[in-house]
Structures are given as C-alpha cells and as structure tokens.
Amino acid sequence: MPVDPAAPSLDAPPRPAAERPRRAFRIEATGEDDLHRARAGVIETAHGPIRTPTFVPLATKATVRTLLPAEVAELGFDIVLGNTFHLMLQPGHELIRHHGGLHRFMGWDGPIITDSGGFQVFSMGHGTVADEIKGRRGRKGQDAPAGSRSHARIESIEEEGVAFRSYVDGSRRFLSPETSMEVQAALGTDLAVVFDECTPFNVERDYTARSTERTHRWLERCLTWHERHAPGWQLVYGIVQGGVYDDLRREACQVVAASRCDAIAIGGSLGAHKDQMYEVVDWSTAELHRAAPDKPRHLLGIGDIDDLVRGVELGIDTFDCAMPTRIARHGMVLVPEPDRRWRVDLTQARWATSDEPLCDGCPCPACAHGFTRGYLHYLLRHRELTGMRLATQHNLAFVARTMAGLRRAIVDGRLAEEAAELRAGRLP
Ligand SMILES: [Zn+2]
Numbered sequence: 001m002p003v004d005p006a007a008p009s010l011d012a013p014p015r016p017a018a019e020r021p022r023r024a025f026r027i028e029a030t031g032e033d034d035l036h037r038a039r040a041g042v043i044e045t046a047h048g049p050i051r052t053p054t055f056v057p058l059a060t061k062a063t064v065r066t067l068l069p070a071e072v073a074e075l076g077f078d079i080v081l082g083n084t085f086h087l088m089l090q091p092g093h094e095l096i097r098h099h100g101g102l103h104r105f106m107g108w109d110g111p112i113i114t115d116s117g118g119f120q121v122f123s124m125g126h127g128t129v130a131d132e133i134k135g136r137r138g139r140k141g142q143d144a145p146a147g148s149r150s151h152a153r154i155e156s157i158e159e160e161g162v163a164f165r166s167y168v169d170g171s172r173r174f175l176s177p178e179t180s181m182e183v184q185a186a187l188g189t190d191l192a193v194v195f196d197e198c199t200p201f202n203v204e205r206d207y208t209a210r211s212t213e214r215t216h217r218w219l220e221r222c223l224t225w226h227e228r229h230a231p232g233w234q235l236v237y238g239i240v241q242g243g244v245y246d247d248l249r250r251e252a253c254q255v256v257a258a259s260r261c262d263a264i265a266i267g268g269s270l271g272a273h274k275d276q277m278y279e280v281v282d283w284s285t286a287e288l289h290r291a292a293p294d295k296p297r298h299l300l301g302i303g304d305i306d307d308l309v310r311g312v313e314l315g316i317d318t319f320d321c322a323m324p325t326r327i328a329r330h331g332m333v334l335v336p337e338p339d340r341r342w343r344v345d346l347t348q349a350r351w352a353t354s355d356e357p358l359c360d361g362c363p364c365p366a367c368a369h370g371f372t373r374g375y376l377h378y379l380l381r382h383r384e385l386t387g388m389r390l391a392t393q394h395n396l397a398f399v400a401r402t403m404a405g406l407r408r409a410i411v412d413g414r415l416a417e418e419a420a421e422l423r424a425g426r427l428p
Contacts (some may be wrong), residue, residue, distance in 0.1 A: 017212050021201045021245045024262050025296045025317075026065070031415045037289050037315030040410040043296050045190035046109040046233035047103065048195055050078045053410075055303060055403045056113060056320040057396055062096070062106040065325060066389040068106040075364075075393070076400035078110055079190075081320045084183050085117035085175070089168045093186040100189030113191035113320070116180045116222075116239070119267070119300070121162050123199040124154045143371070157197075159214070177221035185230040192230065193265055194222035197238040202267035208243035215241045216255050220344075223260050226410065235262040237298060240284055243269045249280060257291035264288055265298040266316075277302070278310050285315040305334065305342040305402060309419050312406045324399050328391035331380035334398040335359050336427045351377035358390070361427050364397030366390040402428040 024044050031038030057064050057072060059080040064072050072080060082102055093381040099105040102112055152167035161176025180195035196215040199208050219238050227238055238261035242248035256264050266284050270277040281299065288297055293327060296317045302308075303321025313318060324334065330349035336359075346358075354373040358366065371390065379387025405428050409418030422428060 017294070019282075025294055027294065029411045029413075030053040031313070031410055032413055033416075035313050037416050038312055038410055038415055039315065040407045041317060041318065042295070043111075043235075043317070045235065047109060047111045048078070048116070050111050050318070051407060052317040053403055053407055054078060054318055054400050055308065055324075055376045056081045056318055058083075058320060058322050058325060059106065059108070059112075060322075062102060064392075065329065066385065066392045069106065071365075071393070072108070073110060073394070075397050076404055077396070079318075080108055080110070080112055081112045081364050082106075082112055082189060083117075083120070083185065084114045084187070084193075085120035087114075088117065088174060088175075088183045088189065089166050089173070090183075093183045097186040097188070099157060101186075103188065110321065111191065112187075112189040113237075113298075114187055114189045114193065115300070115320075116193040116195040117175050117183070118180070118196045118239075119198045121154070121164055121175050122157075124152055124164055125237060137324050149180055159201075160219075161195075163320070178225045180283075181222050181225045181230060185226075185234065188231065189234065191235050191237060191263070192226070193237040194219050194239055194261070196241055196267060198268055199241060199243055201244065205243075205245055205248075208241075209248055210246060211271060212241045212243075212248055212252050215239065219259055219261070237261060237263045237265045239265045239267045241268040244271050244276060246281055246283050249283045253284055253287035257288060257295070261295070263296040263298065264292060265300050267300040270302070270340050271286075274307065279309070280313070281311060281314050281316065292321070303399065305399075306338070306423065308399070308402055309406065309422050312403075312410075313415065324395035326361055328395045329388045331391065333358060333376075333391050334395045336425045339425060344377045346373055347381050358394060359398070359427075362394065362398070364394050365395040366397070398428060 012135065022208060025041055027039045027041040027259045030036055041052045043052060056079050057077055060083040062082060087096065096105045097103055103109055111417045155163040155167050161174055163172060166173050177195045179190060184192040195218050199211040219318065223236065238256035238259050240252045240256050242252040249354045266281060270280045285297060297315060299311050301321055302311060303319055303323040308319055314393050327343060330341045332345050334342050335344050346389045351373045356373045356374055358371060358373060376387060405418055409415045
C-alpha cells in the first residue's frame with residue numbers, strides 16, 4: 001500500500017529490515033541464449049510500477065521541458081528523473097517539501113528517480129568531465145556543464161564531502177553522502193541514488209582505484225543515513241564506479257551487490273568510444289548477473305538508440321539521458337537512419353524547402369499533425385517554442401517505442417530479431 005509521499009518521516013528511528021521492500025523487482029521474462037542477461041520486468045514503487053526495460057526522460061528542473069506530465073505518460077513513460085543538484089540550489093528542496101514533495105510540486109504522480117548530485121558537483125571539480133565522460137565534447141546539442149556557469153566552482157573535495165559555490169547566487173554549499181540522501185528524502189522521490197565520486201576518464205588507474213574505494217565508503221554512509229531517516233518506501237540505488245578497468249569494475253560490482261542497496265546503477269567513465277563503453281557495461285552486468293541477479297540495473301546518462309539496444313542485450317533494465325530532449329531543443333529529431341546516428345538536423349538550410357514529413361510513418365502526436373520538415377526547419381531555426389515542443393514529443397515517442405518494442409521482444413522470445421531490425425533502420 002503506498003504511503004503518503006507528502007509526509008516523509010525524517011526523524012523516524014531505523015526501520016526493521018523486514019519493513020524494507022526486499023523484492024521490489026519482478027522479472028517476467030529473460031532473453032534467449034547469448035542474450036540471457038536481458039530481461040523484461042517490473043519495478044514496484046510507492047507511486048506505481050515501472051515496466052522494464054525502459055528509458056527515463058529527464059525532468060532535470062522539475063519539468064520535462066515543453067511537455068505536460070500527462071503528455072509524458074501518454075507517450076508511454078512510467079517514470080521521470082529529477083536532478084538533486086539543480087533542485088537543491090533552485091528552488092531548494094525545503095521549498096519543494098513545503099509544497100508536498102516533488103510529485104505534488106510538478107504534478108507527476110508516477111514514479112520519480114533522483115540522481116545524487118555527484119555527477120554535477122564533480123563536473124565542476126574536474127572541469128569538462130561531464131562532456132568527456134560521455135565522449136561528446138564540443139558536439140552540437142550540448143548545454144554548458146554546470147561548472148561553467150558564473151560563480152560555480154568547487155572549493156574542496158574531502159572525505160566528509162564536497163564544498164562548492166552555487167551557480168545560482170555564489171553562496172557556499174556542501175554536498176556529502178548524508179546531505180545528498182537528505183535532499184532526496186525531502187524531495188520524496190521513489191528511487192534515490194547514493195552519492196559517489198564521479199571520476200574522469202583520463203586519470204590514472206591508481207586515482208580511479210582510490211576514488212572507487214571512497215565511493216564505497218560513501219555508499220555505506222548513504223545507506224546508514226537512509227535507514228535511519230528516509231521514508232520507508234524510498235528505494236536506493238548503489239553506484240558501480242571503477243572507470244575503464246576490468247578488475248576495478250568487477251570489484252565495485254561485488255561491493256555494491258553485497259551492500260544493502262535495493263538496485264544498482266552503473267556510472268562514471270565508460271570509456272572514450274562506444275566499443276569501450278559496451279565492454280565496460282558487459283563486464284559490469286556479467287558480474288552483477290552473478291552477484292545480484294534480482295536487483296534492477298540502471299545505466300546512467302546513456303540514451304543513443306544503438307546504445308539502448310546494446311544495453312538491453314547486456315542486461316540493463318533502465319536508462320536515463322538528456323539526449324532525446326536536449327537535441328530536440330537544438331533542432332535535431334530522431335529518424336530510423338543508423339548511418340546518421342538516428343538523427344537529422346532540421347536547422348540545416350537544405351530543409352527550408354522540404355515538404356517531407358518530420359519522420360515518415362511515425363505515429364507520434366507531433367507527426368500526426370502532418371507538418372513538413374520545411375515548417376519544422378523554420379520553427380527550430382528561429383527557436384520557436386512550438387518547434388521545440390514538437391521535436392521533444394517526437395524524440396521521446398521514438399525512444400519510448402524503441403524500448404517498448406525491446407520489452408515486447410524479450411517477452412516473445414525474439415530479442416535478437418528485434419535488435420537486428422532496429423539496427424538495420426526499421427522504424428520503432
Ligand atoms: Zn513522430
């Protein structure tokens with residue numbers, strides 16, 4: 001029975017282990033043969049079920065930009081992601097708690113996951129690590145990383161936590177395992193993520209090893225705080241770090257799998273290119289499949305169409321990524337063209353006279369209007385809000401159908417076939 005999320009009891013004593021939702025994840029079907037790690041399942045939360053595998057759209061600042069909550073749900077999404085770092089700075093988690101928690105504040109009554117703020121805060125300290133980790137430095141469609149804004153800078157990184165200057169008003173702020181969990185408890189989200197040190201790609205193995213060990217100490221502190229203070233229905237994701245090092249990743253998987261977390265996220269540097277990323281994910285899910293087969297697995301910050309297909313094959317249950325919504329606002333829409341990385345830039349001059357549809361055969365609400373690429377080009381070129389809204393709707397619908405198709409294929413025992421068709425450019 002869902003507990004009222006508006007009233008999380010922050011002063012409660014540690015709750016008995018028996019009250020914790022030990023079996024929050026139900027696996028309904030698994031992939032065939034070589035794809036046996038893939039699974040279709042359901043994560044049960046206080047705000048309803050999440051059908052997996054699935055993609056989690058970003059509601060970074062308490063809104064999926066340009067869309068209403070009901071529209072996001074109608075596209076087929078069960079869950080959205082709020083950003084701990086941004087929301088604690090603006091408008092502030094205490095204000096959101098005053099409004100009854102993040103669900104009530106933003107008008108979304110389905111499940112919400114919040115990240116820990118670790119990625120954003122360490123992006124400040126490591127310069128452009130945010131771009132580097134995702135291998136997308138300088139590419140069109142990237143918003144500035146948090147650390148590049150005026151005022152924002154890291155003051156110190158210590159065992160206790162990270163001190164930094166707010167990009168909002170320059171005030172001195174502090175984020176630690178405990179404060180991250182406290183913010184997420186105040187937001188009242190269904191799924192919280194532990195605070196970790198997000199290490200950049202181009203650091204030495206030795207640094208990565210020490211950083212990963214700190215992440216494990218912080219994991220323990222997060223879980224201890226959560227058990228004493230967080231709402232009983234809030235599930236916790238531990239995070240696997242370890243950079244691009246096979247042994248560090250496997251060891252991190254074992255530590256996190258053996259911890260008291262309810263689910264596991266794979267984070268940090270996944271390498272310099274896609275093949276290396278797939279390798280890191282492969283090591284990780286292989287180890288997790290042995291050590292914690294019944295805990296949901298989340299891949300942080302990954303969402304290209306080919307990455308979603310490969311991730312599902314490797315046994316990832318949920319993904320989040322800024323890509324579909326962010327590129328939409330920059331004028332790019334998803335199309336079933338693998339050679340073009342599944343995207344077309346409608347701001348390019350060649351589309352000005354085009355009477356082609358946005359995406360031929362797409363059943364999404366944006367395409368249903370029958371607008372031409374020429375019209376979309378005009379809207380997006382001039383940053384008209386309607387253009388951004390239509391592109392956002394289309395891109396999220398494209399990703400939602402991709403994930404729904406993969407889920408159906410696992411249930412029907414034809415994942416290999418579905419993956420091959422998507423890779424060949426079939427419209428999802
Ligand atoms: Zn469409």
